[in-house]
Amino acid sequence: MATAVSAPGKVLLAGGYLVLDRAHTGLVFGLSARIHVVVRDIDTSAGVELSEMVVQSPQFRHASWIYGYRLTEELGGVHVTQLQRAPPAEHSRNPFVETALAYALTYISSVLPSTTIKPASITILADNDYYSQPASTTTTTSSQFTDFGVRLQDAHKTGLGSSAALVTAFTGAILSHYLPASHFSLASAQGRARLHNLAQAAHCAAQGKVGSGFDVAAAVYGTCVYRRFSPSLLSQVGEPGTPGFATRVHALVDDDGDAAQRWDAEVSKGGVTIPAGMALVMCDVDCGSQTVGMVKDVLAWRKQDAAGSKALWDELQACNDALAATLSAGTVDLERLGAAFEAIRARIREMGKRSGVPIEPLEQTELLDALTQGVKGVAGGVVPGAGGYDAIVLLIKDDEETLAEIETFLIKWCAEKKSNVKLLGAKGELEGAREEDGARYSGLFE
Numbered sequence: 508m509a510t511a512v513s514a515p516g517k518v519l520l521a522g523g524y525l526v527l528d529r530a531h532t533g534l535v536f537g538l539s540a541r542i543h544v545v546v547r548d549i550d551t552s553a554g555v556e557l558s559e560m561v562v563q564s565p566q567f568r569h570a571s572w573i574y575g576y577r578l579t580e581e582l583g584g585v586h587v588t589q590l591q592r593a594p595p596a597e598h599s600r601n602p603f604v605e606t607a608l609a610y611a612l613t614y615i616s617s618v619l620p621s622t623t624i625k626p627a628s629i630t631i632l633a634d635n636d637y638y639s640q641p642a643s644t645t646t647t648t649s650s651q652f653t654d655f656g657v658r659l660q661d662a663h664k665t666g667l668g669s670s671a672a673l674v675t676a677f678t679g680a681i682l683s684h685y686l687p688a689s690h691f692s693l694a695s696a697q698g699r700a701r702l703h704n705l706a707q708a709a710h711c712a713a714q715g716k717v718g719s720g721f722d723v724a725a726a727v728y729g730t731c732v733y734r735r736f737s738p739s740l741l742s743q744v745g746e747p748g749t750p751g752f753a754t755r756v757h758a759l760v761d762d763d764g765d766a767a768q769r770w771d772a773e774v775s776k777g778g779v780t781i782p783a784g785m786a787l788v789m790c791d792v793d794c795g796s797q798t799v800g801m802v803k804d805v806l807a808w809r810k811q812d813a814a815g816s817k818a819l820w821d822e823l824q825a826c827n828d829a830l831a832a833t834l835s836a837g838t839v840d841l842e843r844l845g846a847a848f849e850a851i852r853a854r855i856r857e858m859g860k861r862s863g864v865p866i867e868p869l870e871q872t873e874l875l876d877a878l879t880q881g882v883k884g885v886a887g888g889v890v891p892g893a894g895g896y897d898a899i900v901l902l903i904k905d906d907e908e909t910l911a912e913i914e915t916f917l918i919k920w921c922a923e924k925k926s927n928v929k930l931l932g933a934k935g936e937l938e939g940a941r942e943e944d945g946a947r948y949s950g951l952f953e
């Protein structure tokens with residue numbers, strides 16, 4: 508039997524940088540672009556003992572990873588080793604898959620200590636919008652999951668948060684596959700909280716740094732207002748295989764450890780929505796920014812001008828809250844929505860100027876201004892997340908006419924500016940991780 512879970516990508520509409528600080532929040536939207544993970548048992552012949560997990564991402568070349576796993580001593584959890592099966596060139600590592608597997612199996616082994624974890628085959632399928640499609644794309648049986656024909660490291664990401672959606676869907680699918688519904692179910696608030704806690708820990712460990720975690724929160728809960736967890740929470744977990752790792756992961760996921768180690772992330776879904784008849788769409792600006800360097804520089808400015816930056820961030824927070832309130836007002840007022848976006852953009856440009864970081868670079872200012880002023884159905888837009896040259900997000904009237912006008916506008920714009928801006932198919936969506944019908948994937952990429 509196949510178990511499948513999908514999780515959405517994200518767009519941080521408001522609160523980039525601010526959301527790194529628990530004093531502020533981020534307004535994050537889940538997207539219709541999802542990553543799906545399907546888990547199936549591997550049948551072994553009678554008497555044959557196999558401890559292997561075979562992970563495949565069939566839309567990419569050389570994207571299969573085989574892992575051995577074993578329970579370690581002194582409650583160190585499940586140790587996962589990549590097996591050297593393929594020739595070296597085809598044998599890249601996937602830290603997000605490897606870490607998510609080790610964390611999920613460790614948690615399962617501590618919940619069900621006397622159960623043997625059976626081998627499984629795990630398939631990853633990503634909606635096409637996560638990667639810019641090369642001209643040479645070949646067609647497959649399903650247009651939802653294109654065969655990209657390149658190695659994962661050669662695919663061009665569009666910045667929709669593939670690693671967070673992957674880790675979340677992967678963790679959710681493994682937990683759903685091995686744990687009884689009485690202990691883990693995505694249908695319950697407790698199940699979603701457990702998935703959130705485990706996926707945050709695994710994603711953070713694989714990334715090697717503590718971001719705000721807004722991307723994992725969106726992958727689990729979908730569209731929400733997010734306040735981050737205290738970073739110290741995850742520094743206590745330690746390395747897989749070290750004595751007591753399983754006990755620490757269990758307490759972290761079930762959130763029943765010491766008071767000082769309780770989750771303090773806040774996710775509020777109440778009222779945050781996309782107004783009726785409107786859509787949130789993204790344009791890929793096919794350029795790319797160095798998020799790590801940008802975060803470092805903004806935080807350096809925050810430290811060096813503590814009072815000035817606090818005043819600006821408080822103002823920006825108020826503008827972000829006003830946008831969230833306008834979005835959920837129940838009535839659609841394009842002018843008010845437009846003004847809410849403009850207020851945010853002015854402060855973002857100010858933050859960019861003061862920190863010396865191109866958060867809304869001139870090219871993006873021109874593009875956003877031209878779209879807002881030139882296309883009737885565009886209420887407003889911003890550079891999402893860390894900003895830079897990656898993408899823009901627009902709130903538009905959800906009709907064919909507006910989409911066609913934007914397409915025409917972009918063709919002209921790209922020709923004039925010699926740039927490459929493309930409207931993505933992904934739209935803002937409210938729902939987070941969900942269990943899928945495992946049967947719908949049969950026959951795909953086999």
Ligand SMILES: Nc1ncnc2c1ncn2[C@@H]1O[C@H](COP(=O)(O)OP(=O)(O)OP(=O)(O)O)[C@@H](O)[C@H]1O
Pocket residue numbers: 564601602603604631632633659664665666667668669670671673722
């Ligand atoms: N379809 C996939 N199959 C297997 N692994 C994937 C897949 N998509 C993403 N990954 C994993 O996630 C990594 C990309 O994560 P990274 O954090 O660099 O990008 P991202 O999450 O898309 O970035 P951003 O936050 O800018 O949207 C890949 O190197 C790979 O390890």
Ligand SMILES: C[C@@](O)(CCOP(=O)(O)O)CC(=O)O
Pocket residue numbers: 518519522523524525526527666717718719720721798802891892893894
């Ligand atoms: C700058 C930051 O606040 C947002 C980065 O967002 P994105 O990866 O550009 O979508 C970092 C974070 O929250 O982890």
